[in-house]
Amino acid sequence: AQSVTQPDIHITVSEGASLELRCNYSYGATPYLFWYVQSPGQGLQLLLKYFSGDTLVQGIKGFEAEFKRSQSSFNLRKPSVHWSDAAEYFCAVGARGSYIPTFGRGTSLIVHP
Amino acid sequence: EAQVTQNPRYLITVTGKKLTVTCSQNMNHEYMSWYRQDPGLGLRQIYYSMNVEVTDKGDVPEGYKVSRKEKRNFPLILESPSPNQTSLYFCASSLLGDLALHFGNGTRLTVT
Numbered sequence: 001a002q003s004v005t006q007p008d009i010h011i012t013v014s015e016g017a018s019l020e021l022r023c024n025y026s027y028g029a030t031p032y033l034f035w036y037v038q039s040p041g042q043g044l045q046l047l048l049k050y051f052s053g054d055t056l057v058q059g060i061k062g063f064e065a066e067f068k069r070s071q072s073s074f075n076l077r078k079p080s081v082h083w084s085d086a087a088e089y090f091c092a093v094g095a096r097g098s099y100i101p102t103f104g105r106g107t108s109l110i111v112h113p
Numbered sequence: 114e115a116q117v118t119q120n121p122r123y124l125i126t127v128t129g130k131k132l133t134v135t136c137s138q139n140m141n142h143e144y145m146s147w148y149r150q151d152p153g154l155g156l157r158q159i160y161y162s163m164n165v166e167v168t169d170k171g172d173v174p175e176g177y178k179v180s181r182k183e184k185r186n187f188p189l190i191l192e193s194p195s196p197n198q199t200s201l202y203f204c205a206s207s208l209l210g211d212l213a214l215h216f217g218n219g220t221r222l223t224v225t
Contacts (some may be wrong), residue, residue, distance in 0.1 A: 031210050043117070043203055043216030044156075090155065093214040101169060101212050103148075105155035 002027040002093045006104035010022035013081050014112045021076040021107050023091030033074040035065055039087045086111040115140045119204050119217035127225055134189045134220045136204030143209040145187040149200040162187055194224040
């Protein structure tokens with residue numbers, strides 16, 4: 001069975017600073033990988049996904065993530081954070097042929113002005 | 114507009130009083146799923162459905178029922194709610210095999 005670890009419960013950055021949110025997964029083969037964002041009072045919104053091919057994936061809102069098989073990681077990055085990026089971020093992994101994606105416990109991003 | 118609609122957004126009820134949370138999607142998605150979100154535990158899947166009349170248990174199905182009589186609707190039923198089912202519930206849908214989920218805005222349930 002697959003599993004996901006988001007090591008950071010909270011991350012605080014200043015507006016305009018760069019951001020990297022960590023995600024490590026455990027799965028025997030190449031998984032499907034996702035990042036979602038949850039703004040307060042809202043449902044989750046898909047930021048980006050990796051299925052195959054280019055390991056650097058571009059998403060919405062200026063986010064990108066890089067799949068590193070050797071490190072079993074799929075870290076989310078943004079070069080310059082905006083105050084509106086403050087939210088909860090979830091990494092998820094799905095096994096090919098499965099219908100039960102596994103979510104990490106989330107990282108709460110706090111943005112200081 | 115493509116969306117997943119859940120109702121109600123907020124629900125307060127008492128132990129043992131049956132309730133239904135509705136979920137509807139307008140994207141013709143085959144796959145639909147229910148999650149609960151609890152502090153420190155992230156999202157846990159309750160039930161999922163791959164198509165009409167096809168449902169299966171997720172990680173935490175105890176105390177819940179679902180049905181999928183139409184492709185667009187996937188209601189979550191709590192026959193006898195208990196306080197440990199107080200949580201934030203999300204419905205989600207996707208194309209089959211895609212797993213790129215579209216989420217509703219959530220239903221915050223309180224059982225007293």
